[in-house]
Amino acid sequence: xxxxxxxxxxxxxxxxxxxxxxxxxxxxxxxxxxxxxxxxxxxxxxxxxxxxxxxxxxxxxxxxxxxxxxxxxxxxxxxxxxxxxxxxxxxxxxxxxxxxxxxxxxxxxxxxxxxxxxxxxxxxxxxxxxxxxxxxxxxxxxxxxxxxxxxxxxxxxxxxxxxxxxxxxxxxxxxxxxxxxxxxx
Amino acid sequence: xxxxxxxxxxxxxxxxxxxxxxxxxxxxxxxxxxxxxxxxxxxxxxxxxxxxxxxxxxxxxxxxxxxxxxxxxxxxxxxxxxxxxxxxxxxxxxxxxxxxxxxxxxxxxxxxxxxxxxxxxxxxxxxxxxxxxxxxxxxxxxxxxxxxxxxxxxxxxxxxxxxxxxxxxxxxxxxxxxxxxxxxx
Numbered sequence: 001x002x003x004x005x006x007x008x009x010x011x012x013x014x015x016x017x018x019x020x021x022x023x024x025x026x027x028x029x030x031x032x033x034x035x036x037x038x039x040x041x042x043x044x045x046x047x048x049x050x051x052x053x054x055x056x057x058x059x060x061x062x063x064x065x066x067x068x069x070x071x072x073x074x075x076x077x078x079x080x081x082x083x084x085x086x087x088x089x090x091x092x093x094x095x096x097x098x099x100x101x102x103x104x105x106x107x108x109x110x111x112x113x114x115x116x117x118x119x120x121x122x123x124x125x126x127x128x129x130x131x132x133x134x135x136x137x138x139x140x141x142x143x144x145x146x147x148x149x150x151x152x153x154x155x156x157x158x159x160x161x162x163x164x165x166x167x168x169x170x171x172x173x174x175x176x177x178x179x180x181x182x183x184x185x
Numbered sequence: 186x187x188x189x190x191x192x193x194x195x196x197x198x199x200x201x202x203x204x205x206x207x208x209x210x211x212x213x214x215x216x217x218x219x220x221x222x223x224x225x226x227x228x229x230x231x232x233x234x235x236x237x238x239x240x241x242x243x244x245x246x247x248x249x250x251x252x253x254x255x256x257x258x259x260x261x262x263x264x265x266x267x268x269x270x271x272x273x274x275x276x277x278x279x280x281x282x283x284x285x286x287x288x289x290x291x292x293x294x295x296x297x298x299x300x301x302x303x304x305x306x307x308x309x310x311x312x313x314x315x316x317x318x319x320x321x322x323x324x325x326x327x328x329x330x331x332x333x334x335x336x337x338x339x340x341x342x343x344x345x346x347x348x349x350x351x352x353x354x355x356x357x358x359x360x361x362x363x364x365x366x367x368x369x370x
Contacts, residue, residue, distance in 0.1 A: 032247075033247040033248070033251045034247075034251065034254055035251070035254055035255075036257075049275055057279075058246065062217075062219075062243050065243055066218045066220070069220055069221055070220075091234065091285070092242055092285055093284065093285055094282065094284040095283040095333070097280065097281060097282065098283075099279040148279070
């Protein structure tokens, strides 16, 4: 969430809301990014191994990411309305795993949620911490559709002295600008 | 590629072509699936850790997936034009890792490629094999932008006898339909 790294609680489930997948939306995403016939052609999809049109796994993930970002921004607004300073989310160095467990068919409503499974200070970006975010969605029958671990940087409220020195050094000519130039963890 | 599992060569790089990312396209994807300000607002993005507008990592991946699917279909057409029978791609059980190594900025042209790093028969879907596909993209300066391993099912030309018996049994009432109902590897 958009909280400072120090304030982020581990192993607390954060609901991200629901999304119903229509055939139109499944086909639209399929035509853009995953034009396999079982994502774009309802008739032909009946004869696929899925037995019907299904959403691209990338579509299922992208909607979940959108819901996570919406939740981050809503949380920032909530904190500001309470007079608190929200944190700052940074780039993502990547995905540690993503599992597609069950097909998403037209009319399915997915319930998304996330948990910060663990966190640690970044070794490459001084003043930033790393979050290991577990995302998942279940369908209207409670069946797990996908689950995965996405890694993300988030700003620390208090930058350790060593990190502050490293940041200052990194801004000197010839030493490069560390932040935004290196995506290592 | 859309070849039968037996015919797929391991450790051969398959070029997937290029894509230039425009600011408009970066913002369009950002507004749909990743509305963080550094993906949607060129002015505000100047003050982000990236220093400019950058493409969402999901956008970079989705374009790569599109290019892979286009290559699969083109390869199937090529095989058909030679009088050969193309194979059949199946579902993906997931992603084993995905690393975002460098930002993608407006005007960047990425060159995508894939390699089947390894393959083995599926343990859960009789008659299907598993491919471990390594995808990556480099920008116009030769800098690696992302790399990852995506797992995919692909049909075998010859289904082993044991697998044929299992498939027949799985179609009897009460035993369920294995294919399409289980996404395990």
